Amino acid sequence: MSLSSPCGRSSRVHIGASILAADFACLGPAARAAELGGADSIHIDMMDGHYVPNLTFGFDLLPALRKWTTLPLVAHLELDNPDALIEPLAQAGPDMIVVQEDTCPHLDVTIAHIRSYGIGAGVGVNPDRRLEPVLPYLSQVDLLIIMSVPPGFGGQPFDENVLPKVSLARRHRDEHDLCLHVGLDGGVNEGTIVRAVQAGADYLIMGSAIFQRDGVGTAIARLRERICQSMA
Numbered sequence: 001m002s003l004s005s006p007c008g009r010s011s012r013v014h015i016g017a018s019i020l021a022a023d024f025a026c027l028g029p030a031a032r033a034a035e036l037g038g039a040d041s042i043h044i045d046m047m048d049g050h051y052v053p054n055l056t057f058g059f060d061l062l063p064a065l066r067k068w069t070t071l072p073l074v075a076h077l078e079l080d081n082p083d084a085l086i087e088p089l090a091q092a093g094p095d096m097i098v099v100q101e102d103t104c105p106h107l108d109v110t111i112a113h114i115r116s117y118g119i120g121a122g123v124g125v126n127p128d129r130r131l132e133p134v135l136p137y138l139s140q141v142d143l144l145i146i147m148s149v150p151p152g153f154g155g156q157p158f159d160e161n162v163l164p165k166v167s168l169a170r171r172h173r174d175e176h177d178l179c180l181h182v183g184l185d186g187g188v189n190e191g192t193i194v195r196a197v198q199a200g201a202d203y204l205i206m207g208s209a210i211f212q213r214d215g216v217g218t219a220i221a222r223l224r225e226r227i228c229q230s231m232a
């Protein structure tokens with residue numbers, strides 16, 4: 001597995017294509033289009049209809065997508081009691097599992113469980129949650145996802161109020177020399193991407209901004225151009 005720019009030390013910004021915004025009848029081709037269009041990973045939001053008011057994908061999607069793309073498959077668990085699902089999910093072949101911190105009573109145990117399968121681990125923090133209690137765990141994960149929308153649906157507006165958490169995470173990473181990507185998930189698009197990158201995010205998860213009418217490759221090229229502008 002390569003999650004590009006390991007340790008977040010490269011200036012390259014990782015783009016995760018969230019297939020929540022793709023045509024559900026064509027998820028394999030959508031993943032392939034994202035790969036050909038220049039995405040760095042496929043982001044798969046697994047929802048349970050309880051933690052969030054939406055139901056999405058199950059384990060079997062992972063081996064199905066694997067036939068269509070060589071990109072890392074990142075399972076984002078937006079569901080209650082992820083501990084019960086990590087073992088069967090790990091067998092389905094994700095490259096990384098991301099859990100929401102407020103669903104894990106013992107976050108360090110959950111992270112260690114994910115890692116015991118030899119795959120990457122990440123943690124997500126909702127817009128209404130503080131980052132400070134999560135800071136001690138960041139040395140144990142590969143990816144921090146700051147949610148910039150309430151989890152559950154694509155196409156929601158970007159919440160600017162989370163940007164200080166991105167900057168705090170970047171400072172913490174640099175001060176402790178951590179091997180960590182600082183990600184943003186939700187509402188990132190051509191209009192908001194500059195603020196996301198300037199706040200310090202180096203891993204952007206995008207659904208609606210990528211899977212759109214103009215074509216995935218065109219959309220990603222435009223987004224990369226905006227990333228370059230924001231770094232100039």
Ligand code: DX5
Nearest residue numbers: 018151152154155187207208
């Ligand atoms: C929200 C999901 C996001 C979502 C982002 O619950 O975690 O990954 O797909 O979608 P957009 O980019 O459309 O806001």
Ligand code: ZN
Nearest residue numbers: 045076185205
């Ligand atoms: Zn997500």
